Amino acid sequence: xxxxxxxxxxxxxxxxxxxxxxxxxxxxxxxxxxxxxETKFRPESFKMTNNPGNLTTPGKYRVxxxxxxxxxxxxxTLNMRNPKALELVKELVKYIDIVAENFRTGVMEKWGxxxxxxxxxxxxIILISxxxxxxxxxxxxxxxxxxxxxxxxxxxxxxxYPDGEPAEAGARGFSxxxxxxxxxxxxxxALYHRSKTGEGQFLDLSMSEADVALGPEALIEYAVxxxxxxxxxxxxxHLAPHNVYRCxxxxxxxxxxxxxxxxxxxxxxxxxxxxxxxxxxFADAAGRRAHxxxxxxxxxxxxxxxxxxxAMQILQSAGVIAGASLKVQEFCQDPHIKERGFLIDIEYxxxxxxxxxxxxxxxxxxxxxxxxxxxxxxxNNQYVFGKIMGLADEKIKELEKEQVIY
Amino acid sequence: MNAQALSGLKxxxxxxxxxxxxxxxxxxxxxxxxxxxxxxxTGDRARENGPFPQDQPHPEKSGLFLYLNTNKRGVTxxxxxxxxxxVFQELVKWADVLIENNPRQDLPKLGLDYSALHExxxxxxxxxxxxxxxxxxxxxYKGCDLVANHVSVEAFLNPCYEVYxxxxxxxxxxxxxxxxxxxxxxxxxxxxxxxxxxxQTGAGQHVDLSEQEAxxxxxxxxxxxxxxxxxxxxxDRKYRWEESPKxxxxxxxxxxxxxxxxxxxxxxxxxSPEWAQNPEYKTPVxxxxxxxKEIQPxxxxxxxxxxxxxxxxxxxAQRLDIAIVASAKEMSENKMFEERGFFVEIDHKKAxxxxxxxxxxxxxxxxxxxxxxxxxxxxxxTAVYSGMLGFKxxxxxxxxxxxxx
Numbered sequence: 001x002x003x004x005x006x007x008x009x010x011x012x013x014x015x016x017x018x019x020x021x022x023x024x025x026x027x028x029x030x031x032x033x034x035x036x037x038e039t040k041f042r043p044e045s046f047k048m049t050n051n052p053g054n055l056t057t058p059g060k061y062r063v064x065x066x067x068x069x070x071x072x073x074x075x076x077t078l079n080m081r082n083p084k085a086l087e088l089v090k091e092l093v094k095y096i097d098i099v100a101e102n103f104r105t106g107v108m109e110k111w112g113x114x115x116x117x118x119x120x121x122x123x124x125i126i127l128i129s130x131x132x133x134x135x136x137x138x139x140x141x142x143x144x145x146x147x148x149x150x151x152x153x154x155x156x157x158x159x160x161y162p163d164g165e166p167a168e169a170g171a172r173g174f175s176x177x178x179x180x181x182x183x184x185x186x187x188x189x190a191l192y193h194r195s196k197t198g199e200g201q202f203l204d205l206s207m208s209e210a211d212v213a214l215g216p217e218a219l220i221e222y223a224v225x226x227x228x229x230x231x232x233x234x235x236x237x238h239l240a241p242h243n244v245y246r247c248x249x250x251x252x253x254x255x256x257x258x259x260x261x262x263x264x265x266x267x268x269x270x271x272x273x274x275x276x277x278x279x280x281x282f283a284d285a286a287g288r289r290a291h292x293x294x295x296x297x298x299x300x301x302x303x304x305x306x307x308x309x310x311a312m313q314i315l316q317s318a319g320v321i322a323g324a325s326l327k328v329q330e331f332c333q334d335p336h337i338k339e340r341g342f343l344i345d346i347e348y349x350x351x352x353x354x355x356x357x358x359x360x361x362x363x364x365x366x367x368x369x370x371x372x373x374x375x376x377x378x379x380n381n382q383y384v385f386g387k388i389m390g391l392a393d394e395k396i397k398e399l400e401k402e403q404v405i406y
Numbered sequence: 407m408n409a410q411a412l413s414g415l416k417x418x419x420x421x422x423x424x425x426x427x428x429x430x431x432x433x434x435x436x437x438x439x440x441x442x443x444x445x446x447x448t449g450d451r452a453r454e455n456g457p458f459p460q461d462q463p464h465p466e467k468s469g470l471f472l473y474l475n476t477n478k479r480g481v482t483x484x485x486x487x488x489x490x491x492x493v494f495q496e497l498v499k500w501a502d503v504l505i506e507n508n509p510r511q512d513l514p515k516l517g518l519d520y521s522a523l524h525e526x527x528x529x530x531x532x533x534x535x536x537x538x539x540x541x542x543x544x545x546x547y548k549g550c551d552l553v554a555n556h557v558s559v560e561a562f563l564n565p566c567y568e569v570y571x572x573x574x575x576x577x578x579x580x581x582x583x584x585x586x587x588x589x590x591x592x593x594x595x596x597x598x599x600x601x602x603x604x605x606q607t608g609a610g611q612h613v614d615l616s617e618q619e620a621x622x623x624x625x626x627x628x629x630x631x632x633x634x635x636x637x638x639x640x641x642d643r644k645y646r647w648e649e650s651p652k653x654x655x656x657x658x659x660x661x662x663x664x665x666x667x668x669x670x671x672x673x674x675x676x677x678s679p680e681w682a683q684n685p686e687y688k689t690p691v692x693x694x695x696x697x698x699k700e701i702q703p704x705x706x707x708x709x710x711x712x713x714x715x716x717x718x719x720x721x722x723a724q725r726l727d728i729a730i731v732a733s734a735k736e737m738s739e740n741k742m743f744e745e746r747g748f749f750v751e752i753d754h755k756k757a758x759x760x761x762x763x764x765x766x767x768x769x770x771x772x773x774x775x776x777x778x779x780x781x782x783x784x785x786x787x788t789a790v791y792s793g794m795l796g797f798k799x800x801x802x803x804x805x806x807x808x809x810x811x
Contacts (some may be wrong), residue, residue: 222735354634
């Protein structure tokens with residue numbers, strides 16, 4: 001852990017479900033000590049739902065989705081309804097650098113843990129607060145539900161086929177992920193500022209704003225031309241061919257894009273220079289754009305003869321921009337992904353392991369990050385209350401009995 | 407002027423289009439000193455992308471370029487010329503960070519691979535963004551946003567329920583250039599991570615970011631499902647986690663979340679029709695499991711009789727979780743964004759006033775300033791080459807005449 005970017009940084013993690021835990025996961029992997037605050041009275045939501053990855057070994061408790069987002073973290077249990085637990089948290093804050101939460105607006109303040117409260121205890125504290133629509137403004141009390149945020153932030157409107165309807169954006173967790181990454185970057189910037197000045201601050205991360213900032217193209221179009229952009233599917237405003245073509249086999253497809261005349265010639269050559277390439281309509285970029293539907297149909301007569309990964313290989317060898325449309329299992333078995341070390345095995349204390357995707361963190365000296373097992377609830381009670389806060393063993397036992405540490 | 411979060415961080419940006427420039431923008435907008443290096447003549451190819459006012463192409467008025475390059479200083483420099491590379495080395499000595507998104511072999515071919523850069527400036531963080539990364543069997547594969555979306559499984563899992571017709575429609579990428587933007591923000595995280603290590607050790611390092619991995623980071627659960635339980639998601643409804651929350655109104659679509667506790671509110675929103683009062687709908691299992699298939703078409707029929715605005719008004723009166731599937735126009739006029747001060751008005755020398763999305767996160771102590779417009783091509787040549795690097799006028803003239811700058 002010596003050279004990790006966030007060594008010596010401690011995070012008190014109140015986050016739940018997806019956007020919040022994804023933020024603190026990055027911090028943990030970059031070397032911070034992330035202390036999840038949980039309680040036996042209310043198991044984390046993923047632990048309650050039926051994830052395919054739930055293991056049912058007696059006494060053990062491995063939960064798939066919880067594991068995906070919470071590796072490398074620690075966990076304490078505190079019953080926040082008990083005033084003694086609140087006192088403990090306020091004491092713990094003295095040792096903390098970053099507090100992270102994604103509750104409904106007002107929850108932290110109700111506990112006396114709003115930014116101004118935290119600042120009194122620890123002047124340099126950084127608080128990141130993730131919500132659907134921000135902690136100020138007319139929608140600060142709205143819950144954060146991803147499809148609603150997608151609709152609001154414009155992604156849904158532009159996500160779909162030209163002849164079809166809008167759709168929720170992206171694979172599950174898309175809008176959470178985008179906002180989480182913006183949040184992690186904001187924290188890093190706040191830490192940089194603090195390293196120079198000692199000053200902490202409050203980071204108000206509105207998922208809808210974070211998402212819009214990362215997906216601005218329709219708004220740019222509207223600002224500059226007044227046009228409302230529609231849905232483009234896999235096509236591009238400028239490039240042709242630029243589409244996804246059926247390949248041999250069940251639901252196999254390959255994406256191909258051509259961005260200049262040389263790449264067009266390379267594509268033609270890779271396809272064996274079929275007669276139809278000489279068609280005058282396809283002679284230049286403008287022509288290929290104007291007749292892209294016919295062009296796409298003709299390209300597909302070649303791709304259908306090849307499995308998608310084979311098509312990708314043939315095309316790439318010829319210098320063509322191409323990519324197989326991978327399914328999850330194909331991605332998980334892909335030789336490039338494997339060699340890149342993007343899939344990691346994480347070991348639990350009982351020596352059992354789970355395999356997960358790593359974070360896209362890749363530094364030449366520091367490496368790919370810190371990957372340790374996702375914590376059981378309260379796994380680190382002794383360490384945090386005893387070692388960090390200096391409570392005696394008897395005191396901790398007493399608080400456990402009183403269901404304060406619970 | 408308030409202090410800025412990244413004041414004092416010196417960044418050299420040598421890239422084009424979106425990924426590296428978006429990373430540079432994130433840093434510049436928080437106060438880092440970002441010098442953007444463009445080739446003389448045409449500059450960053452985003453200048454040709456548009457959109458353009460009145461659809462008239464102009465290298466200083468491309469909407470995408472203007473958004474991506476706020477708050478940066480701009481210089482021209484031709485690295486293909488030896489004299490250009492010498493100037494670049496001076497800039498490298500100045501910088502804390504170099505961000506680039508060139509094909510893997512480009513800088514090494516110019517004698518500027520990571521170890522050469524590290525020798526010039528041992529504290530330098532070099533952030534390289536490519537589609538497949540610098541290692542592995544696909545390290546020299548060509549990419550683009552479309553390809554990144556598909557090789558990361560993001561496209562295969564992009565839900566498109568109503569248009570969904572597996573026999574006709576291929577898997578679909580995310581809108582716009584989401585992959586490129588995503589790799590920009592993840593590059594910014596990696597960069598800051600390396601900057602903190604420099605603070606501790608005094609030594610720079612190389613960030614090797616693959617856009618395939620950046621986009622694939624979204625599907626962490628699905629990867630977990632495969633390894634935990636051998637689940638292979640197909641483009642098939644039975645593997646979806648929930649029914650679509652999208653409902654068609656008479657003039658558009660809305661997104662609405664209807665968990666069990668909201669059902670009574672939904673019934674009131676519809677003026678309590680008799681069919682909705684069915685006692686079997688009064689339990690979570692009854693509502694969402696047993697009867698949802700017959701309920702949803704009736705809901706849709708009701709929605710179709712009302713405009714989006716009317717539905718939203720009624721739903722908000724019942725404190726329901728709802729949003730219009732908003733177009734850019736609706737978003738631009740959205741009161742909430744206005745009250746939050748989310749949009750910014752940028753005043754650009756050539757392109758004029760533009761209303762663009764603003765900061766992705768609000769900082770209490772170091773709030774974002776009104777952005778300074780993107781640089782004109784070579785706008786800061788004098789300030790940087792003469793003012794900062796101390797080149798004499800004769801040297802600058804020579805560089806200009808030989809097309810180096």
